[in-house]
Amino acid sequence: MKEELRLVCLVKFVPDVDAFSYDFAHNQLNRNYVRMILNPDDACALAFALQVKKTYPSTRLEVVTMAPRSVEHHMLDLLRLHVDGGYMLTDPLFAGSDTYATTTILSSFLSQLSYDCILTGTRSLDGATSHVPSQLAEALGLDHMQDISRIDLESIKRQRPECTVEYEEETVTYAMDMPAILSLTRTSGYKLPYIAYEDFEKDVSDRLTFITHEQLECSPAAIGFSGSLTHVVDTFAQEHERRNRTIVQSDEAGIEYVYAFLKKRGYM
Amino acid sequence: MKHVLVVQDTDCFANSKNLLALTQLMYDAGTYHVSLLALQKDVEDAEGYFHQIITAPESLYEMMHLAGICDVIEHLQKAHQFTSILIPATHTGRMLAPRLARRLHTGLVADVHEVQQRESTLMMIRTAYAGNLMAGITAVGDGPMMMSVHPDSFSYNQSPDVYTSIQDYDGPIPSTSTLRIVRREKKRVSYDIRKSDILISGGGGVTRYFPILHQLADALGGVVSASRKLVDQGLAPRSIQVGQSGKFVSPRLYIALGINGAIQHVEGLQDIETIIAVNTNVQAPICSLSDIVVEGDAKDFIEKLLARIHNTPHTHEGDT
Numbered sequence: 202m203k204e205e206l207r208l209v210c211l212v213k214f215v216p217d218v219d220a221f222s223y224d225f226a227h228n229q230l231n232r233n234y235v236r237m238i239l240n241p242d243d244a245c246a247l248a249f250a251l252q253v254k255k256t257y258p259s260t261r262l263e264v265v266t267m268a269p270r271s272v273e274h275h276m277l278d279l280l281r282l283h284v285d286g287g288y289m290l291t292d293p294l295f296a297g298s299d300t301y302a303t304t305t306i307l308s309s310f311l312s313q314l315s316y317d318c319i320l321t322g323t324r325s326l327d328g329a330t331s332h333v334p335s336q337l338a339e340a341l342g343l344d345h346m347q348d349i350s351r352i353d354l355e356s357i358k359r360q361r362p363e364c365t366v367e368y369e370e371e372t373v374t375y376a377m378d379m380p381a382i383l384s385l386t387r388t389s390g391y392k393l394p395y396i397a398y399e400d401f402e403k404d405v406s407d408r409l410t411f412i413t414h415e416q417l418e419c420s421p422a423a424i425g426f427s428g429s430l431t432h433v434v435d436t437f438a439q440e441h442e443r444r445n446r447t448i449v450q451s452d453e454a455g456i457e458y459v460y461a462f463l464k465k466r467g468y469m
Numbered sequence: 470m471k472h473v474l475v476v477q478d479t480d481c482f483a484n485s486k487n488l489l490a491l492t493q494l495m496y497d498a499g500t501y502h503v504s505l506l507a508l509q510k511d512v513e514d515a516e517g518y519f520h521q522i523i524t525a526p527e528s529l530y531e532m533m534h535l536a537g538i539c540d541v542i543e544h545l546q547k548a549h550q551f552t553s554i555l556i557p558a559t560h561t562g563r564m565l566a567p568r569l570a571r572r573l574h575t576g577l578v579a580d581v582h583e584v585q586q587r588e589s590t591l592m593m594i595r596t597a598y599a600g601n602l603m604a605g606i607t608a609v610g611d612g613p614m615m616m617s618v619h620p621d622s623f624s625y626n627q628s629p630d631v632y633t634s635i636q637d638y639d640g641p642i643p644s645t646s647t648l649r650i651v652r653r654e655k656k657r658v659s660y661d662i663r664k665s666d667i668l669i670s671g672g673g674g675v676t677r678y679f680p681i682l683h684q685l686a687d688a689l690g691g692v693v694s695a696s697r698k699l700v701d702q703g704l705a706p707r708s709i710q711v712g713q714s715g716k717f718v719s720p721r722l723y724i725a726l727g728i729n730g731a732i733q734h735v736e737g738l739q740d741i742e743t744i745i746a747v748n749t750n751v752q753a754p755i756c757s758l759s760d761i762v763v764e765g766d767a768k769d770f771i772e773k774l775l776a777r778i779h780n781t782p783h784t785h786e787g788d789t
Contacts, residue, residue: 218598241701300567301576327598329714330579335567339536344648346533347564363651368560369480369661369708372654375533378647387701430576430612434592435605441735443757444744451747451765456773459745459761466743468667468722469689469778 206260206358209314210250211307211321211334212243212279214272218326237272239279241387242322248391250320251282253357261285263314267295267306273409280405281396292413297426300332306424307333308340309417316380318362323347323384334384344377347384471501471552474545474613475519476565478557478620479530482514488555488618489518490625494584495553495591504549506542517629525638535565536644539572544640546573551613558617566617575612580713582622595619596713596736621663621717621739660692662709667691668720670711672734673698674727674748675767679705682726685771688778694718696728712737726767730755 217238239247247264254260264279266272267290276287288310295306311319324331331347338345349364356363356376363376364383385391414424422428449455463469473492478484485505492503504521505512508530512522523545529537542554554573556566558580570577583594585605592605593616608614662668669686671679673696682693695705697712711718713733721742728734728746730753738744738758746759747770756762763770 216598299576301570304571324714328579329597330567330577331563332567332570332577332579335535335564336571339539339568339571344646345535345564345568346648348560366560367707370656370659372652372656373650374652376649376651381647388703388707390703430570430574430610431578431606431608433597433604434587434607436597436602437605438602438732441758444760446756446759446762448751448756448762448764451763451770451773453773455763455765456770456777459763459774460777462761463689463722466722468743 206253206257206318207316208250208253208260208262209311209316209319210243210247210262210264210284211319211337212247212264212266213240213322213325214238214266214268214275215240215325215327237275238326239275239393240322240325242324242385244322244393245385245387245389245391246320246322246383247279247282247284248393249352249385249389251284251394252391253354254283256354257358263287263316265307265310265314266290267298267303269296270411276409277405278396280408281400281403282394285408287409288412289409290412290417294414294421294425297429298424299429299431300328300330300336301430302424302426302428304333304336304340305419305428306414306417308337309419310412311337311341317360318357318379319343319382321382321384323349323386331384334382338382341380341382343380343382345382345384346375346377347386349383349385350389352383352385471496472549473501473503474506474542474549474551474554475503476506476542476554476556476562477508477512477515478559479508479561480559481620484557484559484620485515486518487623487625488557489627490623491555491581491584491618492553493625494623501552504545504551506545508538512635516633516635517631518625519633520631522633522635523638524635526642529642530561532646533561533648533650534644534646535561535568536646537642538565539569540642540644541638541640542569543572545638546613553614553616556615556617558619562617566615570612570615573612573615574610575615576608576610577615577617578606578608579617580619581616582619596733602732619713619717659708662692662694662711663716663718665692666721667724668694668711668718668722669724669726670694670696670728671699671705671726671767672696672728674729675699676702676704676727678768681768681771684775685724688775689722691720691722696734697731725755725759726771728755729753730758 263286265288351365353363365374475488505519507524556562578593581593597604694709699705700710713736725746744759745761746755747763
């Protein structure tokens with residue numbers, strides 16, 4: 202058994218898309234005042250990593266994100282949860298990267314780090330492609346599992362994590378050697394702790410390192426928009442069929458209306 | 470001649486076959502040839518639909534050895550120069566497709582559910598921002614066009630009418646995997662919400678009493694489904710989730726209880742005969758798409774409608 206377990210948690214900060222509202226009457230999406238949040242699946246991964254660290258205090262936990270500098274304060278808050286170190290991959294050259302180019306950047310950085318396990322979320326709220334963890338597994342030559350709803354804590358320490366995935370008709374538990382990439386889902390229910398009161402104003406900036414493309418072994422042509430192999434050429438709102446609705450109350454007359462409707466249409 | 474590779478959906482053969490409808494939208498008739506990469510040996514159903522079936526060693530799928538499956542496709546790609554590779558967006562497909570795209574140094578579009586020709590370029594359409602917007606995406610670069618395809622997005626109803634050649638893959642598989650299955654447990658209750666004519670569906674407005682939806686479903690001979698909000702809160706399994714990140718459903722009757730109607734949810738409602746929304750807010754987006762809107766509390770509605778169905782007077786909790 203190794204003395205120190207080294208975990209890397211890969212996270213993304215995303216727009217809180219659930220706060221988007223949609224006006225079906227005018228086919229307009231209202232994106233005003235939407236804040237950035239830690240991607241919920243990634244939050245579960247970090248919450249699990251913190252559980253590991255709490256159980257095995259010699260664990261070293263580092264958080265990695267590729268993000269613009271504007272989310273620095275979010276990263277500092279994660280470091281206040283007793284995360285040992287954070288890396289922000291920040292460079293204007295990274296802008297416009299699709300999942301392929303993002304993987305090029307992240308794999309280039311991660312290959313410089315020492316780790317036993319990379320924990321991350323399965324889907325991001327904004328893109329929800331689930332591409333990056335699988336592509337990283339390919340680029341780094343690691344085994345990978347996603348949609349994980351539970352990881353056996355002790356198995357992590359044994360360097361062969363056992364993780365459970367819920368399928369339609371069965372629950373399957375997989376095991377694999379470390380290093381590996383494990384992607385969790387929100388249904389895992391792992392919850393991030395709150396920042397302790399005494400840590401609210403704690404200066405943790407010395408634990409945050411900024412990484413630019415110059416520190417990575419990837420050419421500018423392989424990253425950003427120019428390194429992307431897919432391009433978004435259009436975005437639009439889907440038209441939905443509006444119906445001539447009848448509005449009733451949940452009172453005797455309304456229930457009778459619904460009951461008669463169901464009978465007449467043969468649903469009962 | 471274009472050459473398309475379809476990777477088998479091991480959960481449901483129809484999903485593999487339905488990708489033939491997608492190829493018809495991509496290429497003109499007679500200008501393409503479709504091969505199926507079978508991950509399981511039982512491929513009789515596929516004969517007559519695909520021009521070629523190539524069977525990979527079954528152990529690769531059984532052991533979830535995705536790098537090994539990439540070895541197979543990489544080798545086949547060198548031999549066949551596929552124009553496009555289509556992968557069903559199942560749990561396995563969602564992990565396989567990105568790995569393969571990386572291996573082949575090609576772009577990948579996820580969860581495609583529509584394609585459109587834009588001038589001379591194929592635009593692949595998927596949802597973005599949790600289903601709040603649609604995005605049209607094109608592939609650039611020299612590699613094959615790759616997409617994972619949302620199940621239920623395409624339907625192929627033609628009879629099998631092509632000659633199918635079958636061959637076993639016997640090329641190299643240099644990758645290794647340490648992944649093993651430790652346990653499998655059958656779930657006690659499972660049903661497919663796509664097969665029911667009547668869905669009683671719950672959202673954020675019924676978090677405190679989601680189980681009582683089953684009573685209404687039983688009374689109407691339907692089953693219960695849920696919005697993403699309930700699934701994320703652990704109140705309902707993902708297998709009964711309706712929407713872009715869940716399942717596309719087409720019941721005759723859809724009763725939406727306490728569901729707001731985010732786009733990602735509405736995307737999952739296809740060709741539904743009747744929608745009844747029960748909501749305290751008649752301005753909720755789902756209400757614009759409904760035939761009947763019942764303004765009120767969903768629990769109260771369920772209890773009163775059940776009482777009417779059973780022809781017994783409704784009594785409030787606490788009434789004596």
